[in-house]
Amino acid sequence: MARRRAPPRGRHGRGGDDAPARKKKRGILAFLLASAVPLAAVGFWLAQTEERKQELLDKVPSGVGGRAIAAGVAFGTLLLLARVALPAFFGASGALRGLLVRFREKPRVLRVLLFPVEFLVYLLWLGLQMLFAVDAFLILVAAAVGLLLVIRIVKPDILPGILPEFAE
Numbered sequence: 001m002a003r004r005r006a007p008p009r010g011r012h013g014r015g016g017d018d019a020p021a022r023k024k025k026r027g028i029l030a031f032l033l034a035s036a037v038p039l040a041a042v043g044f045w046l047a048q049t050e051e052r053k054q055e056l057l058d059k060v061p062s063g064v065g066g067r068a069i070a071a072g073v074a075f076g077t078l079l080l081l082a083r084v085a086l087p088a089f090f091g092a093s094g095a096l097r098g099l100l101v102r103f104r105e106k107p108r109v110l111r112v113l114l115f116p117v118e119f120l121v122y123l124l125w126l127g128l129q130m131l132f133a134v135d136a137f138l139i140l141v142a143a144a145v146g147l148l149l150v151i152r153i154v155k156p157d158i159l160p161g162i163l164p165e166f167a168e
Contacts, residue, residue, distance in 0.1 A: 067153045074146035081139045089132040096125040 045053070103111065103118040111118070151158055 071149035078142040
């Protein structure tokens, strides 16, 4: 009886389907579309008459630039906290937790001798847990402030008692 040949396993015979290649193509397409939006806005602006340009500029409330910069700073802070600080705290906490496990696996005599170091590592781990919680809270605060500042760009009179320095 002749053996049947197995069907090829995806692209280049490596197995699986071409989902990563499709996702990459979709990502490139989304990037190109997002890049086309500012170009379309510039084209729209250049196609307008001088009277229409002045009419559009007169509709913009005063102080929009400052509020937009403040919203951009809040967004940058949010990204920094979420993409840099949070993973750093998480990774350092995991490393210290692994070190604590290794301390607990040592023989009893050696563990007694290394107790001061283990206690210091435990305090560092506890401090990192607190910083992780503070960072998570600050991410929520930065998101809320950013949302309020974006709303203030369009409606500067909304919630006048909250963040009054950005109302002007």
